[in-house]
Amino acid sequence: MNALNYRVVIFAFAFLFGIVFSVPSLTQCDENTTNGEASSCGKKITLGLDLQGGLHMLLSVKSEVAVESKVKSIGTSIKYNLEKEEIIFDDLKIDNNIITFEVLDKDDLPKVVKILAKEFKEVAVNQNGAIFSLELTDDLIALTKQNAINQAVDTIRNRLNMFGLAEPTVAKQGKDKILVEVPGIKTEEDENRIRKLIAKSAHLQMMAVDEARAARVDMMSDGEAKQYGDIILRDVNDNRTKYLLYSIPILDGSMLVDAKVGYGKKDNQPLINFKLNGQGAKIFGDFTGKSVGKRMAVVLDSQVYTAPNIVQRIGGGQVQITGAFTPQEAHDIAIALRSGALLAPVQVESQRSIGPSLGEDNINASILALIVGFLSVVVFMVLYYGMAGVISNFALVANLFLILAVMSLFEATLTLPGMAGIVLTVGMAVDANVIINERIRELLHEGNSLTKSIEQGYNNAFTAIWDANITTLIAAVVLFAYGTGPIKGFSLTISIGILASMVTAILGTHGIYQWLLPKIDKKRLGFWFGIKTDKEIK
Amino acid sequence: MEVFKQQKIINFMENAKKVGLFSIALVVISLGLLFTKGLNYGIDFAGGTIVQVQYEGKAPIEKVREIVAQNPKYQGATVTSFGSESELVIRTKQASKSVKGGAKVEVRQMLKDTGKFEIRRVDMVGPAVGDELREKGLMAMLLSIIGIIAYLSFRFEWRFAIASVVALVHDITIAMGALALFQIDVNLPILAAVLTILGYSLNDTVIVFDRIRDGIRTIKSPNMADVINESVTKTLSRTTLTSLTTFFVVLTLYLFGGEIINGFSFTLLVGVVVGTYSSIFVASPVLMWLKFSVVEFREREAKALKREKEKEKMRAMYEQGTM
Numbered sequence: 001m002n003a004l005n006y007r008v009v010i011f012a013f014a015f016l017f018g019i020v021f022s023v024p025s026l027t028q029c030d031e032n033t034t035n036g037e038a039s040s041c042g043k044k045i046t047l048g049l050d051l052q053g054g055l056h057m058l059l060s061v062k063s064e065v066a067v068e069s070k071v072k073s074i075g076t077s078i079k080y081n082l083e084k085e086e087i088i089f090d091d092l093k094i095d096n097n098i099i100t101f102e103v104l105d106k107d108d109l110p111k112v113v114k115i116l117a118k119e120f121k122e123v124a125v126n127q128n129g130a131i132f133s134l135e136l137t138d139d140l141i142a143l144t145k146q147n148a149i150n151q152a153v154d155t156i157r158n159r160l161n162m163f164g165l166a167e168p169t170v171a172k173q174g175k176d177k178i179l180v181e182v183p184g185i186k187t188e189e190d191e192n193r194i195r196k197l198i199a200k201s202a203h204l205q206m207m208a209v210d211e212a213r214a215a216r217v218d219m220m221s222d223g224e225a226k227q228y229g230d231i232i233l234r235d236v237n238d239n240r241t242k243y244l245l246y247s248i249p250i251l252d253g254s255m256l257v258d259a260k261v262g263y264g265k266k267d268n269q270p271l272i273n274f275k276l277n278g279q280g281a282k283i284f285g286d287f288t289g290k291s292v293g294k295r296m297a298v299v300l301d302s303q304v305y306t307a308p309n310i311v312q313r314i315g316g317g318q319v320q321i322t323g324a325f326t327p328q329e330a331h332d333i334a335i336a337l338r339s340g341a342l343l344a345p346v347q348v349e350s351q352r353s354i355g356p357s358l359g360e361d362n363i364n365a366s367i368l369a370l371i372v373g374f375l376s377v378v379v380f381m382v383l384y385y386g387m388a389g390v391i392s393n394f395a396l397v398a399n400l401f402l403i404l405a406v407m408s409l410f411e412a413t414l415t416l417p418g419m420a421g422i423v424l425t426v427g428m429a430v431d432a433n434v435i436i437n438e439r440i441r442e443l444l445h446e447g448n449s450l451t452k453s454i455e456q457g458y459n460n461a462f463t464a465i466w467d468a469n470i471t472t473l474i475a476a477v478v479l480f481a482y483g484t485g486p487i488k489g490f491s492l493t494i495s496i497g498i499l500a501s502m503v504t505a506i507l508g509t510h511g512i513y514q515w516l517l518p519k520i521d522k523k524r525l526g527f528w529f530g531i532k533t534d535k536e537i538k
Numbered sequence: 539m540e541v542f543k544q545q546k547i548i549n550f551m552e553n554a555k556k557v558g559l560f561s562i563a564l565v566v567i568s569l570g571l572l573f574t575k576g577l578n579y580g581i582d583f584a585g586g587t588i589v590q591v592q593y594e595g596k597a598p599i600e601k602v603r604e605i606v607a608q609n610p611k612y613q614g615a616t617v618t619s620f621g622s623e624s625e626l627v628i629r630t631k632q633a634s635k636s637v638k639g640g641a642k643v644e645v646r647q648m649l650k651d652t653g654k655f656e657i658r659r660v661d662m663v664g665p666a667v668g669d670e671l672r673e674k675g676l677m678a679m680l681l682s683i684i685g686i687i688a689y690l691s692f693r694f695e696w697r698f699a700i701a702s703v704v705a706l707v708h709d710i711t712i713a714m715g716a717l718a719l720f721q722i723d724v725n726l727p728i729l730a731a732v733l734t735i736l737g738y739s740l741n742d743t744v745i746v747f748d749r750i751r752d753g754i755r756t757i758k759s760p761n762m763a764d765v766i767n768e769s770v771t772k773t774l775s776r777t778t779l780t781s782l783t784t785f786f787v788v789l790t791l792y793l794f795g796g797e798i799i800n801g802f803s804f805t806l807l808v809g810v811v812v813g814t815y816s817s818i819f820v821a822s823p824v825l826m827w828l829k830f831s832v833v834e835f836r837e838r839e840a841k842a843l844k845r846e847k848e849k850e851k852m853r854a855m856y857e858q859g860t861m
Contacts, residue, residue, distance in 0.1 A: 058667065188657065192643065199637035347635035350663040353642060358658040365796030372794055373787035380783060417727050420791060420799055424734065427787035431780045435745065438776045464748035467693055471744055472737035474689060475682040479733050482678035490730045531540055
């Protein structure tokens with residue numbers, strides 16, 4: 001057994017594998033050197049938010065708002081369809097998510113029923129004489145809520161991508177939560193901008209001013225406005241200026257195809273140009289055509305940005321929002337409009353926000369702990385076990401590289417608890433070698449031959465190490481399955497560490513002993529195994 | 539170097555009852571602490587907000603306290619120094635759900651006249667999330683205990699499984715008692731630490747039990763106490779050495795790992811000490827008290843061996859065609 005045995009070969013391969021695949025993570029090589037081309041440095045570990053700073057948020061979606069606006073948009077669409085057919089109706093109102101209206105001319109009733117059956121299949125319709133009431137079905141409500149969540153995920157992802165940040169994560173978590181992780185935020189202002197961008201509903205509406213009652217708006221209560229099917233909204237720049245608007249909008253942002261930042265011709269102020277799709281342009285053209293002399297408000301997130309008088313029919317679907325924007329605000333609003341409105345507002349369930357300097361402190365602290373912990377174990381092993389300790393240390397180093405390599409290949413995220421997990425693994429992985437070395441010493445003391453002591457030692461130690469590792473692994477796997485965030489990182493590194501230690505600490509060191517066996521001087525067991533024995537060892 | 543060279547078998551089980559009383563006393567004190575003082579749940583489980591602020595120079599804690607106390611939104615909030623003189627944390631039970639505003643904006647506004655500072659960390663957990671996390675944490679603990687009992691029953695015998703779980707519960711109770719005693723913030727990393735203790739404590743116990751299992755087969759005495767004494771003596775060097783290396787590593791984490799993982803490493807420190815103690819002085823005596831009979835075990839093993847041999851014989855006969 002003096003030639004290179006299979007154990008050493010496997011160990012050498014594992015060691016090499018560990019070094020090769022952990023290099024990209026250790027050097028953290030920069031991918032931005034080549035633009036667009038595949039990076040040459042390979043897969044690597046990303047640092048968690050607690051190590052590089054950044055923002056982590058768990059959001060929930062107020063999906064009932066999406067249901068409300070769905071009802072509203074059905075209301076808009078009914079109004080448009082009835083008007084198209086020149087049906088006269090009154091009192092189109094929405095209350096408690098139920099749309100009601102009364103048809104004034106009884107002869108139109110069959111036509112209304114036909115339109116409702118054709119265009120609004122998914123809505124439950126109740127007819128009581130000339131009064132119709134419409135309600136969403138439970139299926140449609142569930143679907144609308146689900147859509148709101150999925151759409152929020154896509155929308156927030158689009159917005160963050162357009163904002164130009166490195167690798168933001170936006171993912172659905174569980175049934176109705178959204179996980180947002182934005183690493184590498186440098187300043188508090190940037191964080192505030194990102195938060196505003198995420199939170200912005202970007203709900204764009206064109207609304208007609210109720211000119212008949214508008215003069216009385218300052219004295220009107222919200223309740224009274226509601227009775228007329230109206231809503232009172234305030235000006236974005238001047239909180240005291242109120243507008244009385246028909247609560248059912250002419251059209252909304254869903255018909256928008258593009259939004260860009262522009263600058264005004266006269267004052268060079270930033271403004272936002274946006275473009276409507278074909279249907280939107282037609283509705284907009286029709287409305288402006290028949291409402292000359294009246295006002296139309298451009299409403300974004302329930303605030304009136306402009307409410308100009310309509311001078312003539314506006315075709316082509318090009319609309320402008322002016323207002324006192326800073327260039328940054330205009331840029332962010334345009335992004336929000338382009339990526340679409342949030343069907344429902346989001347709110348924060350939990351968040352962690354870590355400044356970049358704290359991340360750096362955390363890295364330094366944990367690396368220091370790793371180095372000190374590692375060195376104390378390594379020095380102890382050499383002092384106590386001599387060459388046997390050196391061999392164990394080889395396995396320990398290989399173990400560290402293997403953990404890093406496997407994590408790099410999975411492109412795992414290294415968090416602070418993950419670092420703690422690695423430090424702890426150092427302590428636990430060396431345990432296997434302590435058990436083995438103690439067993440070998442015991443057998444040597446009993447006067448067994450060197451070969452027998454080593455082979456028997458590994459045999460005896462194996463079941464103990466195996467059972468101990470499996471029990472720890474059970475705990476780690478359950479932790480991984482049930483844990484969130486920081487716990488997952490911790491249990492991942494522990495699990496990889498345990499599995500890697502089976503290769504390095506058991507197989508690897510065994511192979512090294514077998515390889516070195518002919519060279520071991522039986523008279524210098526103090527040097528090789530750190531023991532003194534008066535017995536003759538064969 | 540060799541420290542544990544003595545060949546003499548130490549009679550651990552001689553004083554098992556006295557040590558057992560000591561263990562019970564520790565557990566009772568811990569339970570008492572848990573019921574009177576209680577665990578100090580951090581924001582991960584209780585919900586709330588933590589804001590960590592670092593000043594250029596010394597942090598004006600008193601001033602910050604005054605300002606925070608005047609803000610009705612921050613009623614009941616505490617302000618404490620954190621790690622160094624220049625840092626402080628504000629803790630409050632409130633959790634703002636606003637995406638664009640939130641604690642960072644509020645604190646920046648509130649403390650704007652107290653000097654130059656940087657808000658280094660904001661952690662916020664809503665109450666619903668806290669409940670969910672606590673449930674999940676408990677579930678994780680129960681499931682791993684069940685998994686481990688199943689595995690140990692399969693690999694050893696049910697009495698071994700019970701004894702190791704008794705040791706486990708002993709360790710976890712004492713570790714939690716320490717958490718209550720020092721009123722350490724119980725957050726997710728602490729849960730991870732408690733679960734690591736769970737793994738570690740079992741790891742230690744399993745290695746001693748493995749030796750006992752070995753000893754039952756090889757040691758001549760049919761007396762369980764003798765078997766345990768000899769086995770524990772033989773694993774003593776390993777148990778102490780491993781505990782020492784792990785202890786050193788955790789100690790460095792505690793000393794150098796930074797304020798954030800302080801609670802985590804403290805919990806582990808307690809766990810390593812208690813886990814080592816319990817594998818020798820709790821798990822093994824319980825095994826003895828559960829009336830594990832060496833003689834019966836040997837008979838059963840012999841029978842199993844016999845059955846196996848008979849089966850083989852039959853198979854051999856069958857293959858030779860004599861049956």
